[in-house]
Amino acid sequence: MLVRALYVSRSVGPQTGTVTAQILAECEAHNAAHGITGVLCQGQGLYVQVLEGERGAVNALYARIARDPRHHDVQLLSFGEIAARRYPGWSMAHVVLPDDGDAMVRLQHPEFDLYAATGAFVLQRVEELVGNGSRIGQR
């Protein structure tokens, strides 16, 4: 049974290239082997991640990620069964958003506070960010 989980969190420290490289290396080592696909968006002190895969695998990974001391305020925005993956080819696509970008590339905005928005809205936002070329990495 395939599911998709979407969560948001706040980075504990600065989102430096070193931290990012470590996280992506962990994604690379684990996700393909466990049939996980998705997208990780980061910037402005926030992470937003979509995890797709078999229910057991997504649950196990989410539990591990939620305990990771590199972020806090981890909140699940949506979790549900899906008929098909949105990101079948990406063991973790990666979107980096600049800290000083315009509204198009802002994750956090008075009009779309991620912690207050619906899961459907945030998922749509992730789609837009991936689609408008903010994606800089693909693994």
Ligand SMILES: Cc1cc2nc3c(=O)[nH]c(=O)nc-3n(C[C@H](O)[C@H](O)[C@H](O)COP(=O)(O)O)c2cc1C
């Ligand atoms: C924002 C964020 C996203 C992460 N995404 C993944 C992921 O998709 N896959 C993964 O294996 N680890 C991911 N990690 C790392 C895990 O939390 C964990 O550190 C890693 O899987 C190693 O776990 P272990 O030390 O229990 O083996 C992420 C960490 C953070 C902070």
